[in-house]
Amino acid sequence: MSNGTKQQYKQFNIDSISDACLTLGMLITGVIVNLEKYKEYAAEAELLLESNDEEYIPAKAYDDINDKLLYRQREILKFLADHQNSSFSYINLRRLLEKKGYLTSPLSVEMTQLLNELLDVRNWTFHNPQSLMVAAKEVAEKNLPDELKGIAQVLPQLNPVIVKKVNRYELIMLVSLTIHAKRRTVQFEKNLASMKSDYQELYNGIENKLFVMTQEGLSSEVQYAERFIDSGLTDFSSDIAQISMAIQKSKYDGTDEKFGELIMRMGNEVSDKKGVE
Structure with a gap:
């Protein structure tokens, strides 16, 4: 263990x-x-x-x-x-x-x-949103006509909140x-x-x-070979994603119990969904 x-x-x-x-x-x-x-x-x-x-x-x-x-x-x-x-x-x-x-x-x-x-x-x-807010404020103020600078003030519109859609x-x-x-x-x-x-x-x-066998014979040149695979919810890649997420959250300690808990939970969720269907 x-x-x-x-x-x-x-x-x-x-x-x-x-x-x-x-x-x-x-x-x-x-x-x-x-x-x-x-x-x-x-x-x-x-x-x-x-x-x-x-x-x-x-x-x-x-x-x-x-x-x-x-x-x-x-x-x-x-x-x-x-x-x-x-x-x-x-x-x-x-x-x-x-x-x-x-x-x-x-x-x-x-x-x-x-x-x-x-x-x-x-x-x-x-x-990040903060730098965008600062930039928006700067743009609004710098675009005031020269004759209004020092006189007019840029005030934000608080209500209604405008949602711009292109x-x-x-x-x-x-x-x-x-x-x-x-x-x-x-x-x-x-x-x-x-x-x-x-x-x-x-x-x-x-x-x-x-050494890799090529058409020209044995070679130490690195080869890049494509392999086409099927991707599934419970395959090896999914296991890696589960463990990676746990590592980032500091919830993985390397024990067999924790590994089994994370992978098994993912499998159970899939099984439950299939049962409902």
Whole structure:
């Protein structure tokens, strides 16, 4: 029976090149899957632009694509440029692997600048309500006509509370969206190439590593193989999500009892629902 503390499960320790490969590989696969969907949605935006010659785009048509792009962008940034101490992302992991001596080749100036830019994008994406309130107040005050500054005062409307819903967007906003998506795609692909290069360097440093059979024969080059799976509510991925959530809430101590309790509870909920049906 395993025992542990809740705190030790908050962090995955990287104590070997194999640990480094495992961690970087997880980030790589996350970027690959989400970038594939991002490019798919970017193509949808292009088609919408090509098929529309009106001055405005209906809000639903624009939002449906924009929302999908933003979701995938957020997911990719989570793997590339999340600067939280409790999070793994390429921008932090790369520095750690250099510090530990697992990676000896320095990150290029271009890639360093690119990762810092994506960090800014990540921070901008997660605007908090307080900064938005301060910005709204600033915009209102700075837009007062010069002749009224110092005389008039900007007062908020407290009742009724206005709920603004966009009915349509200017076509230029869709143009901007497609340009943005193209630029981000190039940046994400550069990051992915850099991550794969780092993974190969790490893998080369492993002694007694496995060789893969290719059409050209045995090779130590890292291969990326797709495997299509069915996703279910009670599969391995679901178990991982359950344990991960418990770890984040400090409700997992590593014991067999706690593990069984979390996984069994999920299974019972599914069984109960099936029984009701």
